[in-house]
Amino acid sequence: xxxxxxxxxxxxxxxxxxxxxxxxxxxxxxxxxxxxxxxxxxxxxxxxxxxxxxxxxxxxxxxxxxxxxxxxxxxxxxxxxxxxxxxxxxxxxxxxxxxxxxxxxxxxxxxxxxxx
Amino acid sequence: xxxxxxxxxxxxxxxxxxxxxxxxxxxxxxxxxxxxxxxxxxxxxxxxxxxxxxxxxxxxxxxxxxxxxxxxxxxxxxxxxxxxxxxxxxxxxxxxxxxxxxxxxxxxxxxxxx
Numbered sequence: 001x002x003x004x005x006x007x008x009x010x011x012x013x014x015x016x017x018x019x020x021x022x023x024x025x026x027x028x029x030x031x032x033x034x035x036x037x038x039x040x041x042x043x044x045x046x047x048x049x050x051x052x053x054x055x056x057x058x059x060x061x062x063x064x065x066x067x068x069x070x071x072x073x074x075x076x077x078x079x080x081x082x083x084x085x086x087x088x089x090x091x092x093x094x095x096x097x098x099x100x101x102x103x104x105x106x107x108x109x110x111x112x113x114x115x116x
Numbered sequence: 117x118x119x120x121x122x123x124x125x126x127x128x129x130x131x132x133x134x135x136x137x138x139x140x141x142x143x144x145x146x147x148x149x150x151x152x153x154x155x156x157x158x159x160x161x162x163x164x165x166x167x168x169x170x171x172x173x174x175x176x177x178x179x180x181x182x183x184x185x186x187x188x189x190x191x192x193x194x195x196x197x198x199x200x201x202x203x204x205x206x207x208x209x210x211x212x213x214x215x216x217x218x219x220x221x222x223x224x225x226x227x228x229x230x
Binding site for chain 1: 148150152158159160161162165205207209215216217218220221222223
C-alpha cells in the first residue's frame, strides 16, 4: 500500500460546512495527488503536489483547496461543502525509479464523503 | 485532450474462461499505461505498468499489451477465477511534463461465475 493512509475514512457533513481530508504517507514520496471517484465519471484529478508548498490544479479543482506543509501530509479542503462534492476521495503517490516511464502510482484506501 | 475509454463496461464469464479487457486512448504521446484492480468499496491496486517503449508486461495469469500507434491496450486474464471479480481500470500517464498525472477510463466490471 506504499504506506498511504487517509483520514477520516467516512464522513457525513452538511452543506455549507468546511471539511478537511488528510492524506499521510510514510515513505517520503515527492508527488502526491487527490482524486475523486464518481459513477459515470471514473476517477478525476482534483489537485496534486510536487513538493512541500508546491501544488497545482487538476481537472476538477473548483471548490477545493490543498495544502502541503510537510512532505508526509497532503490536505484537501472543501471550504463550503456542496451536495455535488459527495464522492469517494482517493489520495495517491508516485513511486519508482525517477524518470517518468517506470513510476507507478499507488492509492490510499479512500474517504467516503456524504454532503447532506 | 486525452480521453480513455474502456469497453465493455461490464462482463460476466464462467470460471476458467480466458478473457480480454480493452482500453483505448486518443493521444499516443503517453509515458506509460497502468492497469488497476478495484474491489467494491476499496481502493485501487496496481496490477501492471507498461512503459511507453514496451509492448507488453506479464504478471502471473495477467498479460497487458500496449500499441501506442493505435492507441490501444488490452489486459488478458487467463483461466479466470471467481476471485478475479472486480472492476478493472486502465490509466495513461501523459507525456507532457513530469507531473505524473493519470487519466483514467471508467472501468470494466468483471464477474466470474463459479
